[in-house]
Amino acid sequence: xxxxxxxxxxxxxxxxxxxxxxxxxxxxxxxxxxxxxxxxxxxxxxxxxxxxxxxxxxxxxxxxxxxxxxxxxxxxxxxxxxxxxxxxxxxxxxxxxxxxxxxxxxxxxxxxxxxxxxxxxxxxxxxxxxxxxxxxxxxxxxxxxxxxxxxxxxxxxxxxxxxxxxxxxxxxxxxxxxxxxxxxxxxxxxxxxxxxxxxxxxxxxxxxxxxxxxxxxxxxxxxxxxxxxxxxxxxxxxxxxxxxxxxxxxxxxxxxxxxxxxxxxxxxxxxxxxxxxxxxxxxxxxxxxxxxxxxxxxxxxxxxxxxxxxxxxxxxxxxxxxxxxxxxxxxxxxxxxxxxxxxxxxxxxxxxxxxxxxxxxxxxxxxxxxxxxxxxxxxxxxxxxxxxxxxxxxxxxxxxxxxxxxxxxxxxxxxxxxxxxxxxxxxxxxxxxxxxxxxxxxxxxxxxxxxxxxxxxxxxxxxxxxxxxxxxxxxxxxxxxxxxx
Amino acid sequence: xxxxxxxxxxxxxxxxxxxxxxxxxxxxxxxxxxxxxxxxxxxxxxxxxxxxxxxxxxxxxxxxxxxxxxxxxxxxxxxxxxxxxxxxxxxxxxxxxx
Numbered sequence: 001x002x003x004x005x006x007x008x009x010x011x012x013x014x015x016x017x018x019x020x021x022x023x024x025x026x027x028x029x030x031x032x033x034x035x036x037x038x039x040x041x042x043x044x045x046x047x048x049x050x051x052x053x054x055x056x057x058x059x060x061x062x063x064x065x066x067x068x069x070x071x072x073x074x075x076x077x078x079x080x081x082x083x084x085x086x087x088x089x090x091x092x093x094x095x096x097x098x099x100x101x102x103x104x105x106x107x108x109x110x111x112x113x114x115x116x117x118x119x120x121x122x123x124x125x126x127x128x129x130x131x132x133x134x135x136x137x138x139x140x141x142x143x144x145x146x147x148x149x150x151x152x153x154x155x156x157x158x159x160x161x162x163x164x165x166x167x168x169x170x171x172x173x174x175x176x177x178x179x180x181x182x183x184x185x186x187x188x189x190x191x192x193x194x195x196x197x198x199x200x201x202x203x204x205x206x207x208x209x210x211x212x213x214x215x216x217x218x219x220x221x222x223x224x225x226x227x228x229x230x231x232x233x234x235x236x237x238x239x240x241x242x243x244x245x246x247x248x249x250x251x252x253x254x255x256x257x258x259x260x261x262x263x264x265x266x267x268x269x270x271x272x273x274x275x276x277x278x279x280x281x282x283x284x285x286x287x288x289x290x291x292x293x294x295x296x297x298x299x300x301x302x303x304x305x306x307x308x309x310x311x312x313x314x315x316x317x318x319x320x321x322x323x324x325x326x327x328x329x330x331x332x333x334x335x336x337x338x339x340x341x342x343x344x345x346x347x348x349x350x351x352x353x354x355x356x357x358x359x360x361x362x363x364x365x366x367x368x369x370x371x372x373x374x375x376x377x378x379x380x381x382x383x384x385x386x387x388x389x390x391x392x393x394x395x396x397x398x399x400x401x402x403x404x405x406x407x408x409x410x411x412x413x414x415x416x417x418x419x420x421x422x423x424x425x426x427x428x429x430x431x432x433x434x435x436x437x438x439x440x441x442x443x444x445x446x447x448x449x450x451x452x453x454x455x456x457x458x459x460x461x462x463x464x465x466x467x468x469x470x471x472x473x474x475x476x477x478x479x480x481x482x483x484x485x
Numbered sequence: 486x487x488x489x490x491x492x493x494x495x496x497x498x499x500x501x502x503x504x505x506x507x508x509x510x511x512x513x514x515x516x517x518x519x520x521x522x523x524x525x526x527x528x529x530x531x532x533x534x535x536x537x538x539x540x541x542x543x544x545x546x547x548x549x550x551x552x553x554x555x556x557x558x559x560x561x562x563x564x565x566x567x568x569x570x571x572x573x574x575x576x577x578x579x580x581x582x583x
Contacts, residue, residue: 094564097576188545201540231541231549278561299523310500317501317576324570331582332501340503340521345511348502352493353516355500357523369526371536376529378537410515 003028005478008066008214009241015058015065022065022318026055033112034478037215039139041110041131044072044154047082052434054109059280061107062221069153069162072113073120074205075194076100079110083196084118084128084146088322097194098229099163099205099222100292100386106182106221111159112257114149118344119313120170120198122146123416126407127346134403135178136475137442141400144174144416147208149437150476154208155443157478159199160217162208167198169420171206172447174359175459176212176395176434177445178471179471181462183207183215184420186452187427188201188233190219191226200231201309202301202424211431212462216240219455235453243456247284248464251457254388256291256353260421265287265398271436272394275465277393282464289384289391293376294422299375303370309347310354347412374425381426385451393419395432399442423449431458434471488517 003011003025014020033046045322051067058065071075073083075093077100082088096104103110112121117127125133125148133148135141143152147164154162164171166184175182184206195205205222207341209215253275260269276286318324318338325341328334343351357366359485384391397418423430429452432445450458493513497504504512566572570581 090529091568094560094567186542187540188548225548225550231545233541233542233545233546235544291531296526296529299526302519303523303526314501318570319579320565321562321568322570329580331580334580335501336503337502340505343502345508348504349507349512349515351500351502352496352512353519355496356492356516356520359496359499365524368533368536369529370523372531372534373526375531375534375537376531401541406502411518414519425539427542427545452544 004032005157006160007211008063008209009217011061011160016060022055022058023052025065026051026067026111027113029159033153036156036158039477040136040152040156040170042114042149042158043069043112044082044115044149045128047079047110050078051109051111053122057454058107058109061105062217063103064107066108067159067160068108069112069114069150069159069166070100070110071116071147071150071164073116073165074100074163075196076110076113079113080206081113082114082130082197083120084130085343086129086323086345087316087338091322093194095194098191098226100194102222103443104213114147114153114162116149117146118347119309120146120165120167121140121168121309121346121350123173124406125412126148126403127344129344132403135400136477137179138185140402141179141442142403144177144396144400148174150208151175151180151182154180154210155475157474160210161214164206164208165195166204166206167202168424169417170221170310171208172357172420172430172432173417175208176367176445177400179434179473179475180211181215181434183210183219183455184423184430185219185223185455186429188231189225189230189231189429189453189455190222191327193226194227194409197312199305200312201308201365202305204285210460212466213241213244216244216459221260228253238456240456240459244459246460247283248279248461251284252388253279253284253286253462254289254384254391255286256289256294256391256393258290259294259393261417262398264394265416267438268398268444272392272446275435275446278465280471282468287388289380289388291380291384291422293373293380296378297422298418300370300373300425302353302414304374306350306354307358307367308354310351310358313347313351346410363444371459377422378426380423381428388448389457390454392446394421395445395447396418399438399440399444419447429455431462433462433465435469437473488513488520
């Protein structure tokens with residue numbers, strides 16, 4: 001029996017009913033990871049020994065025996081956490097992130113750590129110190145970023161579900177470019193303890209999967225208050241899986257017409273407009289909404305995210321962990337050399353930009369101004385959600401672009417996140433759902449954004465869409481590895 | 486405001502990053518371009534708008550974040566030092582400071 005390509009929920013049934021040994025599932029997932037990694041470079045570490053040992057002891061739980069890939073900026077004890085950076089390299093965190101503790105308690109089997117843009121800064125995975133991830137649909141193209149490895153691992157069938165992190169779209173945009181579901185929960189829905197910080201007021205751990213029901217299962221496991229993260233909110237966690245199948249008739253879907261204009265690829269626009277019609281068929285009411293300040297979101301984001309990053313990444317100084325430059329005989333020289341040699345270009349660019357916007361004389365002009373416009377963006381959503389239950393937009397303005405196409409033009413790369421950053425600035429949840437293929441056979445996705453704590457609604461809308469318009473297409477490498485048993 | 490080489494050198498120093506002459510040549514136009522782009526925010530009237538500090542939702546703000554002031558288990562010295570590039574005699578050793 002082959003398990004690759006099966007849903008997480010199906011695997012859980014097989015394991016908990018005693019029909020299949022979790023070890024056999026892990027074995028196939030590990031074989032697939034090892035066999036496809038030379039092509040995809042999706043994994044930075046594949047933990048065969050650890051995963052098989054773990055699988056041998058698993059027979060119960062909401063994720064019993066489900067192989068999972070984890071972005072390499074989330075701490076898993078006994079595995080590396082490089083953040084795609086030379087400055088951390090093979091750093092092994094001595095503790096588990098809270099989301100990892102919860103996955104393990106639920107019986108998940110972590111098979112590996114996935115490649116990503118360095119410190120989650122990027123939209124193409126080209127900023128990894130360990131090489132670009134290749135899009136499973138077309139190896140000449142990027143998988144999106146920054147959680148490109150997790151997206152590619154799910155799209156190619158190596159694992160049914162994976163974790164990433166989303167600071168400005170880093171789960172939703174690669175999910176769109178790889179043709180899978182990607183959910184960024186509400187800020188505070190799950191713990192950031194053990195997620196290596198990029199921009200703390202925006203970061204959130206997110207979930208990749210190939211179906212809404214698998215994503216619902218994983219979210220149900222990782223969501224909830226954590227005393228280790230003071231920003232997690234004391235809000236009850238619904239049973240996402242049981243709330244999935246309700247009707248969406250009568251749901252009000254907000255349509256922000258202005259976001260479907262300039263800069264959006266024609267095929268993407270058409271595909272997402274078709275989705276709006278599908279929701280009409282499902283009985284949803286489509287209402288016009290406006291997000292008047294959305295066009296300022298990228299500018300606000302690149303001030304706030306870089307400011308927070310310049311502070312968060314100050315801890316990487318060659319003293320307590322990771323890489324230290326040699327041949328420095330004085331402390332400050334050691335800091336400067338370590339950070340020069342340890343960080344890649346994009347990380348340096350963002351640290352310097354963040355240092356600039358926070359520096360004396362510029363704080364009010366840039367940082368305070370950005371926080372004010374952030375307040376306006378939050379208000380835009382508040383007003384819009386008085387009129388609708390969810391807002392539909394494209395996830396990415398384009399399908400997967402060519403490796404190298406945007407590397408020399410950071411600003412053009414930043415605009416890849418134009419539809420996704422608003423959710424992080426406002427703290428609202430967002431989800432990418434695949435909705436078609438372009439003429440070049442590349443996935444197209446749409447995004448649903450909802451009010452705070454509306455993950456159940458978003459997943460229900462995603463599930464309803466899946467029932468009517470199932471995205472059954474897979475990249476050529478999907479589950480390409482033959483049954484190894 | 487146009488950003489020049491001297492600005493980038495000053496910022497790099499503040500950020501404790503050595504940058505090479507080549508990097509300087511690349512970063513000056515790139516960072517200047519990004520700063521020009523973000524300055525479009527000047528067009529937004531934010532008079533009397535309170536800045537949104539942090540990312541918390543109203544429910545997040547209402548959540549009690551403090552805990553009892555009690556000693557909790559921690560990593561301990563050995564594990565805390567285990568990933569250091571140069572740990573010695575129970576501490577982090579660094580090059581001379583003065």
